[in-house]
Amino acid sequence: MDSSSSPARLQAPARSRGSSNASQRWGILRHAVLARSSSRAPEGTSRDQHIKDGTINISRKASRGFNLIECHSLPISQLTKSLENSTDGNENDLGYQKDVCVYYKLPCGGSSKLNLVYRREDSLELNDMEASNRYNIDTTGLVCCWPSEEVLAYYCINHSDKFRAKKVLELGSGYGLAGLVIAACTNADEVVISDGNPQVVGYIQKNISINAETFGETKVKSMILHWDKEQASGMLNTFDIIVASDCTFFKQFHESLARTVKSLLKHSATSQAIFLSPKRGDSLDKFLGIIKENGLNCELIDNYDPTVWNLHKKYEAGDDKTWPNYDKEHCYPLLYHGVNPELDIDWTFQNCFSLLYGSTNKTVHRHSIANKPFLI
Template identity: 85%
Template sequence: MDSSSPPPSPSPAPSGSRGASNATQRWSILRRALLARSSSARAQEGISSDHQIKDGTNNISRKASRGFNLIECHSLPISQLAKSFGNSLNGNENDFGQKDVYVCYKLPCRDSSKLDLVYRKEDSLELNDIEASNKYNIDTTGLVCCWPSEEVLAYYCINHSDMFRSKKVLELGSGYGLAGLVIAASTNADEVVISDGNPQVAGYIQKNISINTETFGETKVKSMILHWDKEQASEILNTFDIIVASDCTFFKQFHEGLAGTVKSLLKHSATSQAIFLSPKRGDSLDKFLGIIKENGLRCELIENYDPTVWNLHKKYVAGEDRTWPNYDKEHCYPLLVRISYFSEF
């Protein structure tokens, strides 16, 4: 995801627990990686320091939950990708490495469409990945996994496919791009642009687009490196009918850039809208909604937007379903935010 994706632990843990210890260690590693280090400091630290940090990351569980499991999927070795696609990869199988895993999604659509995505394996995050985040002012969470809110967004888009018909759609902070790819595969959108601020993540998005080209029909699909804190290219200003994003409101320091990006890229139309799915995460979501309003946009917050997701949420909260033991509604349940221009636009 982009620079406002959540830190790598979607569920809080009680004080003194292993979860809290992991979180402390995680941020300690991140801090050390982001500190600017001179060439002399690097020489003094040598390989042993980097190895120590890498060992620390390998001991951290970076995804504390299973998610809502709304879309059936299974993982296969990356070597299976070439076997499954034969000559259709045109030699691009060499672009995939030992850190990658092939995940096949079966979409709950009438035509039983499927998507094949390439992810990084869990526990494959390295120090150079974190250092790259400092260089580009982005984070590494897009390399970690498909986060629960992204799956919920994809599921929501499948169930509301008509709204995308003949539309130009943008996904912000997409990570591996599941929601954007689902829109391209299961709706009749005219164009889908899947974006992230991390160049490494954008590379994976493009690979996943290439793998699934035959699934998109007439829909045009492309990837884009898009930073929220930079002025956007003139050719994309106010051109998107629908903007979607998931779990992109965690870091408050990026709220202004994210809100400004939505305002600058959303089409000036009474029917254009942005759809965000984000947990409350303390006061972070409320703060973002305030900045959205300051930018002259209106927003609607919806708690119960899908009966299947809502029923799962209630079972997790009540303890009736214990498959998500650390479930906490403030940090795990994504609320739906609908953003649009005021009526004069």
């Protein structure tokens, strides 16, 4: 979800911005490699300062999100006791130098709240890139909590009945906001929050430990899950609901993601996969093509929540200036909903329409996937 660091940069031609950003990224990598191979940083400047200067200027993420869930920064020192309990008192694991903490007040009744520890946005390190190459993963989960993840969390709160007594899996979760919200607000039976990046999963587990008292009877755990690996037999076809946000950006992962969903989703009339993702050029369309090739049924919906939709239209029209670099293709997540391919399609069509549309005053386009109708 690309953005620039100043209004002036927003006016630059797309090709110029892309070239500049690429140069900045290569510069960061060069400084990191040089510093790694030498004990002395470039003349007059520390290695960390060089990297920080570059990361401030490059395009890394959206400047903001939809602000659907009240969120405030929190001094990480206030979580010292919880963090010490979750890390066996090892101060180095507390991440005071590179972590920040945020407090979410959840709109799901009572006084539900979540405290999440994130990596500070200017703490790019060379070993992050090394881990990406070693595990064939991306590092976007370390960058921030992306707007699509926030929208997914908000959607799950507003459809909490879907998750009651269900076994839920979040794929490519990043810091796991949506999975943690499901655990805190929906009375799910079990929530598994997964990512392919071991560093990210470390943060997920830390956040689970910090918020353990918020989850009630819901079992919550983290796990490393690579989509291109064969999954453990004990996990196959065991999840009632699979959720994910912004997981279709990298086209090289489309095939393995589709296979993972198909193999882990339970063979049940109520099982479903709920994904949220922006179009991002032709990325989403290509993923839907892969879904078709794998025989999965799905529907794609643009207006799935009135609050999110109204905010989107204001940002798109420029009526709300708080998100100046808002772009529909990269910022507004569409909801796509998949079901077990062995289900009866008439049941699927009627019930999904009722659950996701809520009323009949919306335009529905019928297409065909695996010779069965689905919604776009």
